[in-house]
Structure formats: structure tokens, C-alpha cells
Amino acid sequence: MVVYEILIKTGFRFEGWTRDDVFIRLYGRNDEITEKNLRDLDRIAFTRGSTHTFTFETDVNIGDQARIALWRDGYWFTCWYIDWIQITPAGGNASIFPVQKWIKQKRKYFFNHIDTCLPQQDRYREMRQDELRIIQNEYQLEVKEPGLPAQVKELPDDETFSFQES
Numbered sequence: 001m002v003v004y005e006i007l008i009k010t011g012f013r014f015e016g017w018t019r020d021d022v023f024i025r026l027y028g029r030n031d032e033i034t035e036k037n038l039r040d041l042d043r044i045a046f047t048r049g050s051t052h053t054f055t056f057e058t059d060v061n062i063g064d065q066a067r068i069a070l071w072r073d074g075y076w077f078t079c080w081y082i083d084w085i086q087i088t089p090a091g092g093n094a095s096i097f098p099v100q101k102w103i104k105q106k107r108k109y110f111f112n113h114i115d116t117c118l119p120q121q122d123r124y125r126e127m128r129q130d131e132l133r134i135i136q137n138e139y140q141l142e143v144k145e146p147g148l149p150a151q152v153k154e155l156p157d158d159e160t161f162s163f164q165e166s
Contacts, residue, residue, distance in 0.1 A: 002061045003090040005053060006038070009083040011100075012049040016081030019045040020072035020105070026087060027069070028062030046080060065095040067112045067124075074105025085111070 006024065010017060025035040038054050046052060065087045072080065082099040097111040110127055122128060141150040 001057045001059060003055060003057050004034075005055050005088045005090075007051055007053050007086040007088075008038075008046065009051045009085075010046045010048060011081035011083045013081040015048075015078060016102070017046055017048045018072060018078050018080035018103075020075050020078075020080070022046070022070070022072045024085075025069040026062050026065055027067040028064065032060055032062040034058045034060040034062055061089075063089075064093070065089075065097075065113055067110060068097055069108055069110050070099075070103065071108040072103060072105060079104065 004026070008022075022038045023035065024038055025033060027033055036054075036056050036058075038052075068085065068087065070082075070085070080103040082101060082103055084099055085097045086094050087097070088094040095113050097113060099109075099111060101109065103109060110124065112124065117123075119125070138156050140153045142153045143150050
């Protein structure tokens with residue numbers, strides 16, 4: 001059995017919390033996989049500005065974490081903002097995944113450890129292409145005044161600041 005400790009830091013953003021079931025999948029460097037529903041482990045909300053620690057045992061030893069997938073079921077109609085996720089196998093080194101992202105309902109997010117590489121060496125090219133299509137859909141541009149640079153046509157709701165009215 002291998003014990004993993006997962007720390008999730010919820011950001012301090014207005015309405016950036018959730019009580020949804022949250023799922024995480026850990027990928028090792030040799031494509032080993034283990035998955036867990038974090039809400040089964042702790043039934044408290046991921047409150048704004050909080051850090052939650054989860055520990056679970058599994059038969060799968062994935063070694064160093066290369067990638068994680070994270071998603072939530074979407075029962076609560078809130079957006080969840082995560083600052084970072086840290087994963088530490090018992091007796092191993094911690095892997096920190098800077099997230100800095102709103103986690104929307106029923107959408108799977110992938111985060112790679114040390115997420116930089118040349119495009120021709122990207123193991124997850126299809127995933128990045130899908131993410132790019134989603135971003136291009138959400139952030140369409142238009143020229144609002146002739147002669148000025150293009151701007152985002154309509155800012156998505158989860159990108160508005162707390163002092164802006166919806």
C-alpha cells in the first residue's frame with residue numbers, strides 16, 4: 001500500500017468555493033494511474049482561502065507525479081477557484097501543481113508537473129488543442145471602436161471581479 005497526501009489551496013476569490021464532489025486522478029511518469037473522490041474523505045466545503053489535506057491509501061504506486069486530472073460533479077452552482085495542489089507520496093518528494101484557475105462544473109482539468117516543453121515534445125498535444133478551442137470559444141474578440149485594438153466581446157461570468165455587477 002502507498003499513502004498519498006494531497007493538499008488543495010482554495011483561492012481567496014469572491015464566491016470561489018464549492019461543496020461539490022471533487023475527483024482527482026494521479027498519473028505517474030510511466031502512465032500508472034490512481035483515482036479518488038476527495039469528498040468521500042472529508043465532507044466539508046472547500047471554503048474560500050482554505051487549505052484542505054486529504055490522505056488516502058492505494059495499491060498503485062505511481063512514483064513521481066507527472067500529471068493530475070481534477071473535476072467536480074457540479075451539484076452546487078458555484079465556481080471554485082484553486083490556487084495550487086500539492087501531492088506527496090509517503091516518504092517521497094512533494095509535487096506542486098500551480099493551478100490559479102476557476103474550476104467549472106462537469107469539466108475535467110489536467111495539470112502537468114513543470115508544465116513547460118517545446119510543442120514538438122508535448123505528450124498531451126490533443127488535450128492542449130481542446131483547451132485552446134474552449135478558450136477561443138469563450139473569449140471571442142471584436143473591434144468595439146474603429147482604429148482601436150480588438151477586445152473580448154463578452155467577459156465570461158467567472159472572470160468578472162467581485163466589485164462588478166453581474
